[in-house]
Amino acid sequence: MSASDDVPMTAPLDAGLPSADPLDDVARGTGVALWKQIVERIEADIADGRLAPGVRLPPEVELAERFGVNRHTLRRALAMLTEQGLIEATPGRGTFIKEPPLRYPIAARTRFSEIVSREGRAPGGKLVGSRIEVATPEIAEALRLPPGAEVLRVDMVREADGVPLTVGSHWYDAERCRDLDLVVAATGSVTRALETLGLGDYRRLETRVTARPADEEERRLLSLPAGRTVLVVDSINGDAQRRPIQYSRARFAADRVQLVVKN
Template sequence: MDSQKGGSSVRQAVWQKIAETLQQDIRSGLFDNGGRLPTEVVLAARFSVNRHTVRQAIGHLADLGIVVSHQGRGVFLRDAGLEYRVGPRTRLTDNLVRQGRRPEREEVRVETIPAPRAVGRALRLPFSASVQWLSYRTRVEGRLTCLNDHYFPTERFPAIGEDFLRLGSITEALRCAGIEDYLRASTRINARLCSAAEAKQLDLSRGRPLIVTAGVDCDLLGRPISVNQARMVADSVTLTVERDE
């Protein structure tokens, strides 16, 4: 019995030492931010141990929030993440530029659709009104991070989609429509597991958590101009809620 306990202690010390060595590698910059770690087979050969011992070390790093495992893809160094500030002036592009990052938008769709009931209520539209729906996914530094949907009243912003496609910015597209500034009237935040469709769009394993924000923006006279939703990969973003000005 004692010898078994002693053996267990030795094995534990081995995986702890491996975990400490990998942490040193990470701190020294051996792996890129968000980069992939070597496979279990490679690490087992490097440390002359079996894969189970490597798995223990990796599991410990995951518990510490240092790495994240993606099924079928491998183990990745958890990057510093994006800080998304939610406040009176919530702008995705501005949020990213302040962090020295540039968003890339993919699979952009622009359609005129009947206003969904909740959207119509938030925009104070008559029952039969239509909206301009802008939908796209956002990639930052090569990593898919967010699914975005924006809804604008068609009567007031008939060309918002064309302007967005041309300029690549919601703020600039609104400026073309005479909106020089606008404020966030409300933001609802919740968390849930991604659907199968969302997992496919964001290249995630099914059931990964998302942070979902739903906001209403108004012009400076208090009139609603847009409803927007962002579905963000939970482990790639930190939300900071700022007080009203």
């Protein structure tokens, strides 16, 4: 993930299901479970383009009424569609037809907001927390600081169209960037905060990528079900003289991004 911080929706928000009567396709006594018929109907609507990426499905109670089933049956169908990666529920926003993974290039100049905007989606970010702490040996070495030096830690969640893509922890020399977290809280952008310190023209010096199951905190911040994987991107960014100014550890929801390494 970079130190910083829209594909427009192909159908209007809340477009819901196509206008054809879904009850025609959910029939009793056919030998096919009702929940499976719902899955097949929505699968077909997605495949035919009648339900486009980014479309929000109606609330559960409305869907259950339209299909003529109880909410338990409907939830079983939605759970299967979620498991297949066709829909995704985001707390506070609803259930959406899942967007394709966002292409996220990693190059010398990597900026979250610019990348998300180029993909036609709206970038967003919020500060989760910040504090001064003693640098670990790994962080001190990455930032070329003496052992025991103080660093400013800034934790953020970054989003595209309101869907959380990554939670990132960033560390800075506390003496050099002491008030950076205040600007981040006001703007939602680390890039803008660094610009106020005269460090906006930073460049990627090193990137390492690994993968592992998401922990409980990551699942909460990224709205992930149990068992999902995160891509862990450790990076060092430096100033124009290639002096390290930021060490980052970003955890991306693995099924929401496609990391692209630019040569």
